[in-house]
Amino acid sequence: MRIDIISDTVCPWCYIGKRRLELALAARPDMVAEIFWHPFELHPDMPDDGVPRDDFWLEKFGDEERSAKVVENICTAGAEIGIHFAFDRMATIPNTARSHALMRWAGEIGEQTAAAEALFRAYFEEGRDIGDLDVLTDIAEGLGLPAEDAEEMIASNTTLSSVRHAAAQASALGIEGVPCYIIGQKYALVGAQDPEKFLAAFDRIAAEEGE
Numbered sequence: 001m002r003i004d005i006i007s008d009t010v011c012p013w014c015y016i017g018k019r020r021l022e023l024a025l026a027a028r029p030d031m032v033a034e035i036f037w038h039p040f041e042l043h044p045d046m047p048d049d050g051v052p053r054d055d056f057w058l059e060k061f062g063d064e065e066r067s068a069k070v071v072e073n074i075c076t077a078g079a080e081i082g083i084h085f086a087f088d089r090m091a092t093i094p095n096t097a098r099s100h101a102l103m104r105w106a107g108e109i110g111e112q113t114a115a116a117e118a119l120f121r122a123y124f125e126e127g128r129d130i131g132d133l134d135v136l137t138d139i140a141e142g143l144g145l146p147a148e149d150a151e152e153m154i155a156s157n158t159t160l161s162s163v164r165h166a167a168a169q170a171s172a173l174g175i176e177g178v179p180c181y182i183i184g185q186k187y188a189l190v191g192a193q194d195p196e197k198f199l200a201a202f203d204r205i206a207a208e209e210g211e
Contacts, residue, residue, distance in 0.1 A: 089127025
């Protein structure tokens, strides 16, 4: 079954949604899933070097009390599925175009989902700047991609333009929030759905194809 995932690498709910989807897939071990990741930019106007996290949160949430509540909700949801968010380690909110370029490159060797996991873990659990080329090169090496090709494949204007065009297309299609899952090229699920919602979609499509 084909599953298309539109997400951003700085979206904590995209990380949570990934793990919940994996739980659903584990409950259907006989189902073969083909997963394709597509870029989305939550902050398309983000400077190339990102912005300080504290400044961004103050502008986004307005005050520390509100931001603390948001972080608490995310951390609670993550802990339930083995994700240990470390927001205190994050110094920067990065521009994500380069990380999406790495995802696209990893897709060429069938490691796109592994790249998503590595990027989410690096940013949310290790506090690494996934907009930084050196960090991305290190992640690329861990995926088996040649470090000497990293700058060309991740940071070239051609690659970044392609990524940004794909992200803009998602917005043009009406996708306003992520994660967004297109299941079997038929049904869309928006948000970090519980495994049961994915399972219901899988079973519905299987029943329809069996008719």
